[in-house]
Amino acid sequence: MYHLAVIGSILSLAIPTLGLCRCRPHESCWSSFQDWLALNNSIQGQLVSVRPVAAKCSNVSASWPDPFWRAAEPSAVQWENWEAWPERNQTCYIEDRQNTTCGQGRVSLYPAKVESTSQIQETVAFVKRHNLRLVIKNSGHDFLGRPSAPESLQISTHATKDIENFDKFMPTGAPKDGVGEGPAITIAAGVSITELYAAVSRHNRSVIAGASGSIGAGGGYFQGGGHSVFGVWRGLASDNALESRVVLAEASHQAGHLVYANTFQNTDLFWALRGGGGGSFGIVTSVTLRTHPEVPVVVTNLNITTAGGDPHFWKASPTLNDAGGGGYYLAAPDYPLNETVNVSVMSSVLIFANATNTTHIDSFYNPLQSKLSQVTGTTAN
Numbered sequence: 001m002y003h004l005a006v007i008g009s010i011l012s013l014a015i016p017t018l019g020l021c022r023c024r025p026h027e028s029c030w031s032s033f034q035d036w037l038a039l040n041n042s043i044q045g046q047l048v049s050v051r052p053v054a055a056k057c058s059n060v061s062a063s064w065p066d067p068f069w070r071a072a073e074p075s076a077v078q079w080e081n082w083e084a085w086p087e088r089n090q091t092c093y094i095e096d097r098q099n100t101t102c103g104q105g106r107v108s109l110y111p112a113k114v115e116s117t118s119q120i121q122e123t124v125a126f127v128k129r130h131n132l133r134l135v136i137k138n139s140g141h142d143f144l145g146r147p148s149a150p151e152s153l154q155i156s157t158h159a160t161k162d163i164e165n166f167d168k169f170m171p172t173g174a175p176k177d178g179v180g181e182g183p184a185i186t187i188a189a190g191v192s193i194t195e196l197y198a199a200v201s202r203h204n205r206s207v208i209a210g211a212s213g214s215i216g217a218g219g220g221y222f223q224g225g226g227h228s229v230f231g232v233w234r235g236l237a238s239d240n241a242l243e244s245r246v247v248l249a250e251a252s253h254q255a256g257h258l259v260y261a262n263t264f265q266n267t268d269l270f271w272a273l274r275g276g277g278g279g280s281f282g283i284v285t286s287v288t289l290r291t292h293p294e295v296p297v298v299v300t301n302l303n304i305t306t307a308g309g310d311p312h313f314w315k316a317s318p319t320l321n322d323a324g325g326g327g328y329y330l331a332a333p334d335y336p337l338n339e340t341v342n343v344s345v346m347s348s349v350l351i352f353a354n355a356t357n358t359t360h361i362d363s364f365y366n367p368l369q370s371k372l373s374q375v376t377g378t379t380a381n
């Protein structure tokens with residue numbers, strides 16, 4: 001009798017749906033977005049939309065070479081080799097065979113994805129209290145892999161994105177009756193070069209910043225000097241830095257203190273930050289950079305090709321920087337064009353800022369081009 005009652009109640013639960021199909025996403029009876037939202041609210045936001053874990057793997061595969069994804073992902077740096085720890089035979093590459101153990105490598109054990117100065121201070125205090133190894137990651141572009149370290153705690157500044165524009169910037173501690181520094185922009189450490197360019201152009205201004213858009217302009221870039229195509233025109237990014245806010249490093253007796261560094265206070269620190277290299281003196285939370293008027297530019301491109309291994313190749317190196325051009329050279333003195341022919345190639349892209357007169361700029365190239373055209377087997381265009 002007892003068993004029958006149980007079976008009876010099971011049947012009564014099942015009866016309303018017998019003979020009916022469940023709603024599926026492609027059917028009109030499928031719950032609306034608002035319905036799902038209501039369920040999510042009713043269970044305190046615990047509803048998640050998931051994909052099979054294998055799909056996550058294919059997402060990662062697609063993003064693997066994307067520098068912006070690598071910048072935002074605390075467990076990745078831009079140069080994969082710095083994620084491995086060869087001394088311990090630890091790697092975890094997407095190309096590894098599936099039965100290979102995924103080792104932690106040099107990837108920090110605990111990243112603190114900070115969003116505010118106080119979170120940085122808390123983390124520095126924790127590091128000091130617990131005697132931990134600390135690294136700072138902004139975009140992970142560092143050629144020496146310093147944003148990651150084995151068994152470390154990482155402060156990831158990538159999510160700090162505050163930007164403030166000034167028509168007339170007055171450094172903290174400057175005399176009240178001072179003239180100020182003119183137009184400038186203050187950016188949090190995590191603002192990328194792409195975000196910085198977009199912000200200044202909204203005010204019809206330009207700024208000295210680098211070529212790779214995913215670099216963090218307020219992190220290692222300006223602290224390492226910061227070169228750009230406009231260097232000949234307005235100097236390095238560090239020459240244009242007017243002030244930094246810095247949480248002092250855990251080795252300092254003032255560890256965790258927030259200080260302002262500019263030409264009026266903490267001047268030694270300010271000097272050291274402008275070229276001393278990222279991660280050396282503290283955690284920069286923001287930097288203020290001078291901005292410049294938007295100016296016309298002339299973009300030039302010179303390609304020189306000659307026989308592979310020609311010893312005269314290096315003599316062709318143009319000295320156009322003196323004429324105000326800044327940019328990039330690519331030189332391949334003995335490049336295999338195909339299986340039988342090697343060539344020496346030099347390609348340059350130089351940008352002349354605040355210039356419109358192309359005839360004037362051609363006059364710098366013409367002597368070089370006519371000299372090159374007299375050399376048998378050399379083409380220059």
Ligand SMILES: Cc1cc2nc3c(=O)[nH]c(=O)nc-3n(C[C@H](O)[C@H](O)[C@H](O)COP(=O)(O)OP(=O)(O)OC[C@H]3O[C@@H](n4cnc5c(N)ncnc54)[C@H](O)[C@@H]3O)c2cc1C
Nearest residue numbers: 138139140141142210211216219220221226227278279284
């Ligand atoms: C593809 C590519 C293109 C590049 N182009 C240019 C260019 O045009 N011009 C140029 O000058 N350089 C260029 N660089 C070099 C680049 O600017 C440096 O590697 C720079 O250090 C990156 O800084 P980051 O903060 O973005 O990167 P990260 O690798 O995250 O940090 C670099 C160093 O700074 C430290 N650091 C990061 N954030 C902070 C912070 N908030 N406070 C204190 N220390 C911090 C890190 O610990 C690390 O030691 C390029 C690099 C690459 C890979």
